[in-house]
Amino acid sequence: MGTSTVKDIAEKLNLSVATVSRAINNKEYVKEETRQRVLQALKEYNYVPNEIARSLKLQSTKTVAVIVPDICEAFFGKIIKGIERTIAYREYSIIVADTDEKKENEKRYLDMLFQKRIDALVFATVDLSGDYVKNYFSSFPIVFIDNIPELEDVDCVVIDNAKASRMAVEYLIERGHREIAVIIGSVKETTGYARREGYLDTLKQYEIPVDPDLIQYGNYKEDAGYRCMETLLKQRKEHPFTAVYVTCEMMTFGAIKAIHARGLRIPEDISLVGFDIQDRAKLIFPSITTVRQPESVIGRKVGELLLKRLDEKDSGKHTSEKILLEPYMEEGESVKPINGR
Amino acid sequence: MGTSTVKDIAEKLNLSVATVSRAINNKEYVKEETRQRVLQALKEYNYVPNEIARSLKLQSTKTVAVIVPDICEAFFGKIIKGIERTIAYREYSIIVADTDEKKENEKRYLDMLFQKRIDALVFATVDLSGDYVKNYFSSFPIVFIDNIPELEDVDCVVIDNAKASRMAVEYLIERGHREIAVIIGSVKETTGYARREGYLDTLKQYEIPVDPDLIQYGNYKEDAGYRCMETLLKQRKEHPFTAVYVTCEMMTFGAIKAIHARGLRIPEDISLVGFDIQDRAKLIFPSITTVRQPESVIGRKVGELLLKRLDEKDSGKHTSEKILLEPYMEEGESVKPINGR
DNA sequence: CTGAAAGCGCTAACAA
């Protein structure tokens, strides 16, 4: 399927390229008859616009990039789908980059994408300093998801992480739990910090004293979840707890394994609330009660914000937007109610 | 971070754009001293090449597209990562498109990507006729994965699906099973057809008679797996079986649910071998014995083939390559050995 | 070794 150019068409029709271009782009000032002749010829000579040439001229590539730490996580997959669905009608397409959770790769991609002159970026960064990305703030609009770097005035779409913790902890408290352990990611990341705040606030609200030893910190990986849980289990005599709330997916898995490794059962011996657990097949046993994020909504909101920024393009400054979405609980069988005490 | 152009640099240095361009691209015929001055200036004036302009001139965008039915399936995610890793050093980047398993979307993307003048395509199609995609055969190299359309001379990287079935069935036979049911996707797709052949061949080899009623066909979705399993279970009196082999991921999940719904247990009542089951967290109980595909190897092979085709670019015709990779078994606890009969 | 100039395919003043 070779293709022809505007010039080819113009020659065949004895028109100028300008007229053909106008006809193609449905611009004004083209006689209806001429337009029809052009449209006809486009088909006949198998014309497909060269988006590259157009990009060069218009200084816009109609391309949005999405950088994520791991494309295999369904969480990001769903968000990407949501974005795609939202911006597709405007003819934007998406370049996906997978950083493997590495800062070096973030840099590499940022440079590469700028060279490709993307129109906008959606960024789930692992570099909370934002040191490198801020070089690009003036180059194209950027919307952050998942983690927000410690920078002023950034656009982002995230869930209310404090609220997520509040929901999880209240869920447990309502079922009679008062000694609640928690496993948290780095408080240097927003996802870690806010989730801890929510936990602490809720305990305070219910006048439950905080035992610092019941708060364990990991690095979001499964191993860390395992180790944190082990620590909790070892010190359980001195620092008893009836339930544990794990604030991210992989650490939840690790924690569960650690519990099983000790020969303990969920929820009989320990109740557990997880985070971001997606059990498509409902095959995990026992099924996990978990905090969930509305991925498709996140995707849609990101898409909408993107389009807004794209339209504002150099039409002056704007204030940054922080869009907070609601997390929700998905109930499984991993929490056992405690009757009184 | 505004950027400057070749022209800007040339002016600052009182050179011609040609010389600057040569220096940038490490071409010959540039005095070493001049080159150094240019390189210096690039930094100073924050020059970043405009890949769009270069693409237009060079008629190559350094971009490879990957079209998959569902980006959320880890299977595709891993392949994409593998491709990415393999072609990144050559400065290619990847555009990912998610068709939601819909032919219309395949068309839409194919058109869009051609407009963007991608250099090559990796395609996991759901349209086995290949009717539409073949229009693009002359436009850019295409490597098929997962499913192969019924067309002559296509490049593809897939596992040996017949062998996959052979491994699964032999695994069962070696453990004493002789009455083995099977749930298969559409035989109009290569993944369905070849997997059935492997099943049939293996039975023949072991001189086990084939009971056609033990072969059920679905459409790759979870529902279908459920229904197929129900059918098998209903007719179990007349068509007994001790094990079932399900030939794709989602249908495996469906089948398991159907078994549980009947109050039967795996593997006590029925042994099961699945396909493509990825249980990252090892939380599925019982763990499933499954056929697996080496996703990263697939990705790497695809990447290598891609580079090869890209290098051949209009250096004449080539023959198509069909790269067959080895599947492997991942052992779980879903198969119970039967002792004699 | 360097520069002038053409041109990749397209859009958009400006002129006619």
Added chain:
DNA sequence: TTGTTAGCGCTTTCAG
């Protein structure tokens, strides 16, 4: 309403 022309930023003959 249509055509002429410049130019987006770059690479690459071809002359010097």
